[in-house]
Amino acid sequence: MSAPALELTGLKKSFGKAEIIRGIDLSIGKAERHAIIGPNGAGKSTLFNLITARFPPTAGTVKLHGEDLAGLEPYQINRKGLSRSFQITNIFPKMSVFENVRCALLWAQGYKYSFWNLVSRSRGLNEGADAILEQINLLERRDVAAGLLSYAEQRALEIGITIAGGADVIMLDEPTAGMSHSETDYITDLILKVTAGKTLIMVEHDMGVVFGLADRISVLVYGEIIATNTPELVRADPKVQEAYLGAALEAEH
Numbered sequence: 001m002s003a004p005a006l007e008l009t010g011l012k013k014s015f016g017k018a019e020i021i022r023g024i025d026l027s028i029g030k031a032e033r034h035a036i037i038g039p040n041g042a043g044k045s046t047l048f049n050l051i052t053a054r055f056p057p058t059a060g061t062v063k064l065h066g067e068d069l070a071g072l073e074p075y076q077i078n079r080k081g082l083s084r085s086f087q088i089t090n091i092f093p094k095m096s097v098f099e100n101v102r103c104a105l106l107w108a109q110g111y112k113y114s115f116w117n118l119v120s121r122s123r124g125l126n127e128g129a130d131a132i133l134e135q136i137n138l139l140e141r142r143d144v145a146a147g148l149l150s151y152a153e154q155r156a157l158e159i160g161i162t163i164a165g166g167a168d169v170i171m172l173d174e175p176t177a178g179m180s181h182s183e184t185d186y187i188t189d190l191i192l193k194v195t196a197g198k199t200l201i202m203v204e205h206d207m208g209v210v211f212g213l214a215d216r217i218s219v220l221v222y223g224e225i226i227a228t229n230t231p232e233l234v235r236a237d238p239k240v241q242e243a244y245l246g247a248a249l250e251a252e253h
């Protein structure tokens with residue numbers, strides 16, 4: 001049997017005396033869509049930062065396709081096929097939409113920015129950028145400065161940048177934060193489309209999005225996973241209801 005896409009074992013993180021991630025074991029299969037939910041301050045962003053090596057763990061291991069990532073830099077992990085977005089939109093606002101995606105492609109291929117002029121003529125790269133713009137429905141906006149896009153379009157561009165390198169494990173941190181209902185539906189459909197056949201790991205507060213997208217959900221409370229299961233079973237779990245979901249679902253109505 002092949003290794004899971006991502007496997008966390010005994011993962012812990014302390015900041016000073018505060019233990020924020022308190023021993024996480026989690027296995028996420030290839031092409032699974034997995035949502036991580038939980039109250040504010042539960043440690044979801046910290047967990048993302050541990051997986052992508054922005055923070056070193058205090059204990060435990062992170063394996064990508066069976067390979068231990070200990071000691072690797074974030075960019076090295078990125079080149080092994082794990083790519084993440086951030087809560088805050090992370091685009092270059094003065095560059096065009098097209099240049100933002102092309103830049104992400106360049107980065108994924110390991111070029112230096114000083115090679116810019118040389119590679120600007122590279123047809124493959126330009127075609128690759130256009131193909132991504134088409135996937136994220138921004139082809140018609142390709143020459144607009146990214147900072148002039150609407151908020152939802154900027155988040156779509158962020159998703160395009162995240163998938164540009166061809167990673168097969170995609171991590172999205174609150175992709176629908178701050179969106180209206182219609183924008184949320186739009187981005188949810190987009191995520192479904194661009195992550196087809198890939199592994200998706202997503203932190204999200206909108207329960208409509210979580211229950212619409214996820215194959216499985218993990219509930220993180222005070223640095224521990226209290227349940228990992230299908231949406232139906234997580235929803236019905238009294239522990240989850242008590243610790244989080246009751247309040248979260250109520251907040252939506």
Ligand SMILES: Nc1ncnc2c1ncn2[C@@H]1O[C@H](COP(=O)(O)OP(=O)(O)OP(=O)(O)O)[C@@H](O)[C@H]1O
Pocket residue numbers: 015020038039040041042043044045046047
């Ligand atoms: N670099 C850091 N140094 C010290 N404490 C930190 C650091 N990063 C996070 N924390 C603490 O870790 C806890 C978990 O924060 P984290 O941002 O991971 O939670 P979260 O579940 O993502 O919350 P939210 O849903 O509000 O984004 C918080 O108490 C936070 O103050």
